[in-house]
Each structure stands twice: as structure tokens, then as C-alpha cells.
Amino acid sequence: MVKTVKIADREINYQVINRRVKYPRLEFKTGGLVIILPEAATHDEQLVSKYRSWIANKSDAINSAITSAAKKKLVLHRSSRDFSVMVDRLISEHAKTLHVNPGKTFVRAMRSKWASLSARRNLTLNSHLRQLPSDLVSYVIYHELCHLTERRHNARFWALVERKYPNHDKLETVLLEYWFLIRDNEQKGE
Ligand SMILES: [Zn+2]
Incomplete structure (x- = not known):
């Protein structure tokens, strides 16, 4: 179900999905707001009003990332071999710094995030990271490995x-720009 909320001068559409989750969740990653509620729960409007400033900020960040992505052209075309060599190097470097012990690494196309960490400590990386500059790949890996210490x-x-990335806000912004750049390129069949 798609609903609309008016926050300041913006009209923001959002989708409500009921799923077998324990706690409600707000997601913004695919470009639109999705509110995931436990089965049978219907308090999406309460959530929207509780988090209206967060929603407004996220929505602005996404709109400006989409605008900046339109101006960006360059994405890298690394071979999967070069990428996996780089990833292995970064994982061992960051794991050492953080004193953590990650499990296996998987690379596959992911629809809503750059990476994730399973309960078994396995790291899954979005294969689209192959197209990103190495400093961003490094940050994504470091970020995930920090989750081994704090979920x-x-x-x-x-x-x-x-400790390693005092500029993480900026990096998250650039990652979001690449997110939309890659999505646009895919839609154009590049
Ligand atoms: Zn995280």
C-alpha cells in the first residue's frame, strides 16, 4: 500500500509492508521510504510522525544524491579477479586493525545494500562494488567489520x-550517489 505524508514543503510517498519481523523498521535505501511492520500491525502513521525529521533528512539526502549521480559519469570496470584480490587484502588489513575474525566472504548482486554481515560472521559484498573507487570499497568493508564488535x-x-574514517558522513553521501549512478546505468543497459 502506498501512502503520502506531507513534511514541511515536501510530499513523501511511502510503502507499508507487513512482514514477520519483531520490530518495525524504516528503510530508505532503494530510493523510496518503506515501512516494515510486524504482521497485523497498523501504526505506520505514528511511526511517520515520530520520525518525521529523520524522514525529511533522508529524503533530501536521496534527492541530492540522485541529482549528483546524474552529473557523475565514471564507474570502474574491475575484473572480478582484481576485485577479489583487493577485497581479500582489505579484509585482512581491517580485521587486524579491529581485532576481529570474520567468516567467509561472498560477492553477489544485492538490491538494497552495499554489504551485509550474517549471524555466522560471513560477509556478503554487493558485486556492484567492483565499479567503485577503492577508498569506498575499503570503507564499506571496514564498516561491516565494525559490526562484528557492535551490531x-x-x-x-x-x-x-x-577511528579510521572521521569523514564517514561524506563517504556515505558519495556511496549513495554511486548507488543511484549504478542504478541509472543499469536501467540504460550499461
Ligand atoms: Zn552498518
């Missing part, structure tokens, strides 16, 4: 990230 995006987590 949630809380203050403790960001403090750990900041």
Missing part, C-alpha cells in the same frame, strides 16, 4: 568507525 548503528559503533 547496531549506535554511538559506540560510529566511534569505532571514526
Whole structure:
């Protein structure tokens, strides 16, 4: 079900999905807002009003990333071999720095994120990272490995990230630009 909320001067569409989850979740990654609620729950409007400033900020960030992506042209075309050599190097480097012990690494096309970490400590990387500059790939890997110490995006987590990437906000913005750039290129069949 698609609904619309008006926040300040913006009209933001959002989709409500009921899924077998314990806690409600707000996702923005694919470009639109998705509210995931536990089965039978219907309090999406309460959530929207509770998080209206977060929603407005995310929506602005996405709109400006889409605008910047339109101006960007360059994406890299690394071979999967070069990519896996680079990834292995970055994982061992960051794991050493963070004193963590990740499991296996998988690379596959992912629809809503750059990377994820399973409960078994396995790292999955979005194969689209092959097209990104190495500093961004490095950040994505470092970020995921920090989750081996702290699962949630809380203050403790960001403090750990900041030890190596004090500029993580900027990197997250650029990652979002690449997200839309790659999506646009795919839609154009590049
Ligand atoms: Zn994270």
C-alpha cells in the first residue's frame, strides 16, 4: 500500500509492508521510504510522525544524491579477479586493525545494500562494488567489520568507525550517489 505524508514543503510517498519481523523498521535505501511492520500491525502513521525529521533528512539526502549521480559519469570496470584480490587484502588489513575474525566472504548482486554481515560472521559484498573507487570499497568493508564488535548503528559503533574514517558522513553521501549512478546505468543497459 502506498501512502503520502506531507513534511514541511515536501510530499513523501511511502510503502507499508507487513512482514514477520519483531520490530518495525524504516528503510530508505532503494530510493523510496518503506515501512516494515510486524504482521497485523497498523501504526505506520505514528511511526511517520515520530520520525518525521529523520524522514525529511533522508529524503533530501536521496534527492541530492540522485541529482549528483546524474552529473557523475565514471564507474570502474574491475575484473572480478582484481576485485577479489583487493577485497581479500582489505579484509585482512581491517580485521587486524579491529581485532576481529570474520567468516567467509561472498560477492553477489544485492538490491538494497552495499554489504551485509550474517549471524555466522560471513560477509556478503554487493558485486556492484567492483565499479567503485577503492577508498569506498575499503570503507564499506571496514564498516561491516565494525559490526562484528557492535551490531547496531549506535554511538559506540560510529566511534569505532571514526577511528579510521572521521569523514564517514561524506563517504556515505558519495556511496549513495554511486548507488543511484549504478542504478541509472543499469536501467540504460550499461
Ligand atoms: Zn552498518
